[in-house]
Amino acid sequence: MKSILTTLLLCISMSVSAQLGVTKFLGIPVDGYKNEMIKKLKAKGFTDSVLGNDMLEGEFNGEKVYLSVVTNNNKVYRIAVIDQNPRGETDIKIRFNDLCDQFQNNAKYTPMSYTDYKINKNEDIGYEIIVNDKRYEADFMQRPEITDSITLKEVIKERLLQNYTEEQLSNPSEDIKKAEITAYSEYYVDKLSKNAVWFMISKSLITPTKYTILMYYDNLNNQANGEDL
Numbered sequence: 001m002k003s004i005l006t007t008l009l010l011c012i013s014m015s016v017s018a019q020l021g022v023t024k025f026l027g028i029p030v031d032g033y034k035n036e037m038i039k040k041l042k043a044k045g046f047t048d049s050v051l052g053n054d055m056l057e058g059e060f061n062g063e064k065v066y067l068s069v070v071t072n073n074n075k076v077y078r079i080a081v082i083d084q085n086p087r088g089e090t091d092i093k094i095r096f097n098d099l100c101d102q103f104q105n106n107a108k109y110t111p112m113s114y115t116d117y118k119i120n121k122n123e124d125i126g127y128e129i130i131v132n133d134k135r136y137e138a139d140f141m142q143r144p145e146i147t148d149s150i151t152l153k154e155v156i157k158e159r160l161l162q163n164y165t166e167e168q169l170s171n172p173s174e175d176i177k178k179a180e181i182t183a184y185s186e187y188y189v190d191k192l193s194k195n196a197v198w199f200m201i202s203k204s205l206i207t208p209t210k211y212t213i214l215m216y217y218d219n220l221n222n223q224a225n226g227e228d229l
Contacts, residue, residue: 038056065083077218096136196216
């Protein structure tokens with residue numbers, strides 16, 4: 001299992017002339033306006049779906065899928081990826097477990113917990129879903145990439161100035177150096193937690209006796225936080 005602490009140390013050691021980016025889907029930031037996102041996805045080979053409602057379809061990670069661009073206040077916060085072909089119980093467990101392995105072995109992702117997400121081959125998922133309302137879900141965080149929009153150094157400095165003066169920061173004590181490392185870590189953890197990528201097993205709406213995978217690439221910076229209430 002990958003270590004979140006290792007990730008933090010890598011972040012702290014990187015260039016401070018950068019800010020951390022948002023969740024990406026196929027290299028496209030999950031951000032901006034819906035029509036712009038749809039154009040970018042079409043440039044990747046996705047086409048309008050017969051399902052309508054701005055749904056797209058195409059191939060992703062070797063699977064035929066539908067895509068849905070979800071917004072909040074006209075800003076994109078989610079790309080939903082839905083398998084086109086439903087599977088039986090045995091095949092959906094294999095598909096789910098394969099995805100777990102792919103994410104675990106991809107250096108771009110960190111699991112949200114140290115739970116083993118994989119499903120035991122003998123588990124009766126149909127019974128567990130119907131009777132025990134069990135949810136088969138695996139949650140990961142996409143490690144934010146370095147961007148050049150705002151310097152990370154300036155962001156950290158602003159945080160430190162809440163407790164220290166400019167003069168103190170120009171000649172930092174050991175306590176200030178420790179506070180700086182903590183500030184870098186907290187900033188990274190906050191950014192990391194907003195770059196959520198997760199997937200789950202869902203009953204197929206087309207064939208109720210079969211299952212499908214729903215996958216979500218979320219930029220939680222744009223998610224509703226009750227500001228419209």
